[in-house]
Amino acid sequence: MVYPAARLVQASLSQYSVTGLYQGWVGPRNYARLLQQEALATVVMNTVVWVAVIVAVTLLISLALAQLLDKRFPGRRLVRWALIVPWAASLIMTSKLFVWIYDYYFGILNPLLQSLGVLAHPVDWLGDDSTVMGAMITVGVFVSLPFTSYVLLAGLQTIPVDVYEAARVDGASAWRTYRSVTLPLLRPALLVAAVLNIIYVFNSFPIVWTLNDRNPGFGHDTMITYMYKIAFKSSLRDVGLAAALGVVNVALILVAVVVYLRTVRWQEPEA
Amino acid sequence: MRRLMPAVLLSLAIALLATACDRGPGAKGGGVASIKVVIADYSKDNTGPFWRSLSETYTKQTGVKVDLQVIDWNSIDQQVTTMIQNNQPPDVLNLNSFSSYAKDGLLHSAEDVLSAKTRDDFLAAFARGGEYQGKLYGFPILSSARAFFYNKSLFAKASIAAPPKTWDEFVKAAQRIKALGKDSIGYALPLGPEEAQAEWSIWMWNNGGDWKSGGQWAIDSEKNLQTLKFLADLANKHKVTQVNPGKTNRTDGAFQLFKDGKVGMVMGFSPLAKQLDAESKVDYGVTEMPTNTGAAVTLGVEDYLMAFKKKGNQEAVTKFLDLYYQPENITRWITAEGFLPVTRSGLDQMRSNPKLQPYLDALPNAKLVPTTDPAWDKVKLDVQQNIGLAVQPGGNPKQVLDQLQKNATAAGGR
Numbered sequence: 306m307v308y309p310a311a312r313l314v315q316a317s318l319s320q321y322s323v324t325g326l327y328q329g330w331v332g333p334r335n336y337a338r339l340l341q342q343e344a345l346a347t348v349v350m351n352t353v354v355w356v357a358v359i360v361a362v363t364l365l366i367s368l369a370l371a372q373l374l375d376k377r378f379p380g381r382r383l384v385r386w387a388l389i390v391p392w393a394a395s396l397i398m399t400s401k402l403f404v405w406i407y408d409y410y411f412g413i414l415n416p417l418l419q420s421l422g423v424l425a426h427p428v429d430w431l432g433d434d435s436t437v438m439g440a441m442i443t444v445g446v447f448v449s450l451p452f453t454s455y456v457l458l459a460g461l462q463t464i465p466v467d468v469y470e471a472a473r474v475d476g477a478s479a480w481r482t483y484r485s486v487t488l489p490l491l492r493p494a495l496l497v498a499a500v501l502n503i504i505y506v507f508n509s510f511p512i513v514w515t516l517n518d519r520n521p522g523f524g525h526d527t528m529i530t531y532m533y534k535i536a537f538k539s540s541l542r543d544v545g546l547a548a549a550l551g552v553v554n555v556a557l558i559l560v561a562v563v564v565y566l567r568t569v570r571w572q573e574p575e576a
Numbered sequence: 577m578r579r580l581m582p583a584v585l586l587s588l589a590i591a592l593l594a595t596a597c598d599r600g601p602g603a604k605g606g607g608v609a610s611i612k613v614v615i616a617d618y619s620k621d622n623t624g625p626f627w628r629s630l631s632e633t634y635t636k637q638t639g640v641k642v643d644l645q646v647i648d649w650n651s652i653d654q655q656v657t658t659m660i661q662n663n664q665p666p667d668v669l670n671l672n673s674f675s676s677y678a679k680d681g682l683l684h685s686a687e688d689v690l691s692a693k694t695r696d697d698f699l700a701a702f703a704r705g706g707e708y709q710g711k712l713y714g715f716p717i718l719s720s721a722r723a724f725f726y727n728k729s730l731f732a733k734a735s736i737a738a739p740p741k742t743w744d745e746f747v748k749a750a751q752r753i754k755a756l757g758k759d760s761i762g763y764a765l766p767l768g769p770e771e772a773q774a775e776w777s778i779w780m781w782n783n784g785g786d787w788k789s790g791g792q793w794a795i796d797s798e799k800n801l802q803t804l805k806f807l808a809d810l811a812n813k814h815k816v817t818q819v820n821p822g823k824t825n826r827t828d829g830a831f832q833l834f835k836d837g838k839v840g841m842v843m844g845f846s847p848l849a850k851q852l853d854a855e856s857k858v859d860y861g862v863t864e865m866p867t868n869t870g871a872a873v874t875l876g877v878e879d880y881l882m883a884f885k886k887k888g889n890q891e892a893v894t895k896f897l898d899l900y901y902q903p904e905n906i907t908r909w910i911t912a913e914g915f916l917p918v919t920r921s922g923l924d925q926m927r928s929n930p931k932l933q934p935y936l937d938a939l940p941n942a943k944l945v946p947t948t949d950p951a952w953d954k955v956k957l958d959v960q961q962n963i964g965l966a967v968q969p970g971g972n973p974k975q976v977l978d979q980l981q982k983n984a985t986a987a988g989g990r
Binding site: 316321322323324325326327404409410411429431432433518519520521522523533534536537538539540541542544 | 653654656657658659660661663676677679680682767768769770772818819820822823824825828829832833836838950953954955957958960961962963964965983987
């Protein structure tokens with residue numbers, strides 16, 4: 306754990322040739338060069354959208370899913386198992402599956418939406434600049450749901466039955482009970498789910514890499530795929546510069562998590 | 577619990593990979609006990625089995641063990657870079673570039689590790705394609721040549737008598753196929769990041785342009801601008817290509833569409849023919865590239881074997897290369913993979929196969945991309961990442977070429 310971190314910092318302060326050959330110590334120069342990269346602003350914005358939208362949408366849907374799974378209904382066991390599938394499948398396989406679902410010529414999404422009358426013309430989901438991010442985020446939400454739902458479900462099941470009874474005795478409506486009893490008591494689980502998702506989504510590589518591999522440039526990259534492209538797939542071909550971005554990424558995610566935790570604690574109700 | 581891995585660990589991917597490759601024993605005394613051989617995976621069915629059996633033969637003959645790693649094309653650059661970064665280079669490496677390694681002084685030259693007989697057997701054009709500063713460092717391992725594929729059924733339906741010879745005929749043919757219906761695509765143009773430099777080279781050369789002129793990069797020449805505008809027009813004015821050609825890759829994009837019978841024309845190569853034959857769904861013909869200058873040019877692609885300088889490995893590496901370059905070995909593998917020869921003896925042997933005729937005929941007129949220039953490794957990636965932007969609606973071919981030229985000139989300086 307310490308060794309790779311030290312290696313990363315060391316690499317970020319060094320210069321390497323295209324082949325990966327060490328060419329000497331350059332101090333903080335790679336960090337300065339990083340800030341001069343034209344694509345950086347776009348990539349940072351993409352990353353913010355990517356993380357914020359996926360985490361928010363995932364939490365919202367997962368709250369509903371967890372509530373549903375907490376209820377007794379016929380086939381609940383089956384639904385609970387089905388929900389695990391996108392989690393258990395390899396991310397690369399899931400991403401490739403979605404590439405085919407989205408495909409302009411072979412995909413099933415376009416014919417489906419056209420037959421439902423939602424679309425008049427087929428859309429190149431992964432090629433059209435206005436739809437790529439949305440298409441990737443959809444997959445991101447899809448694979449984040451199982452874990453998040455289960456964390457929240459576990460949280461729901463720790464809430465004692467008697468608090469609900471008390472609320473009923475007080476004559477609270479279902480919505481009022483949910484807002485005033487369930488949500489506050491679910492807060493620890495929600496926090497855990499949010500923090501882990503922020504970290505996990507930020508670091509997610511396979512989805513963006515696989516769904517975006519046909520697109521030239523850096524227009525739809527997040528900081529993780531950008532790091533990989535700097536090192537191996539762009540004309541920069543620079544391991545040192547990529548390592549500098551790697552260090553920045555680690556620092557950023559730590560800052561983001563701390564800021565998030567601070568913010569939610571400030572909003573903590575006095576109770 | 578892979579999803580719970582702390583952020584730090586995940587973000588450290590590069591450094592982690594660095595530690596993951598701690599294999600391969602070092603040099604011992606005068607000789608080595610084992611050599612590390614890294615081969616790119618050309619196909620699941622043939623690459624691994626051939627090199628495993630070659631390695632076994634080698635170990636039997638010499639007593640030197642082989643640490644064989646067959647790595648897929650998507651990650652080979654990354655893995656090799658990591659090996660070198662950690663000062664653990666392979667002894668023998670197969671890749672599509674070599675000159676950066678030669679420039680960094682990492683390689684044995686041919687005189688050190690190849691017998692005179694093997695060196696003399698290389699076809700002259702491919703030997704030249706492996707030279708850095710007048711010495712052979714990138715040993716040709718196999719080659720391929722692009723050819724023009726057309727769908728005979730679609731041509732018949734569109735009443736096109738013969739495959740197009742000129743760019744004008746090409747545009748007309750593409751328009752007639754497009755007119756067959758909304759699912760028909762005249763020409764599948766892959767300018768996405770996977771292999772855009774190959775597609776671009778062919779169009780560029782068939783308009784009389786080139787990568788370089790008089791030793792200097794000439795990517796932004798008038799001719800090249802005309803070519804790129806022509807390609808953008810195919811997409812946006814004539815609308816005879818598939819949707820978003822700047823965002824279509826070759827293997828899972830253009831080839832897939834051609835194999836599905838949707839496409840009239842595509843630039844293919846012998847492995848595509850092999851797949852088409854195996855599926856026997858599309859009735860296709862193979863011919864020369866359409867040209868705008870009167871003389872059809874195709875792209876020849878040469879991949880390389882390199883021998884890394886490591887203490888005491890010269891003899892072991894020499895014997896390994898010598899074994900691969902035995903005519904029966906190299907030809908057996910190239911034939912199995914569906915590629916083309918790089919040696920005179922291989923060419924003589926493979927001439928008897930009528931299926932390879934169009935490609936072997938094209939080989940003498942094939943041009944290579946400038947892999948001999950160490951700047952090429954960066955130029956190639958730059959073209960792959962950017963040229964597609966020029967053929968998108970609203971794209972600016974001049975701006976794209978100017979930027980590529982600027983970056984290529986800068987890359988040469990380092």
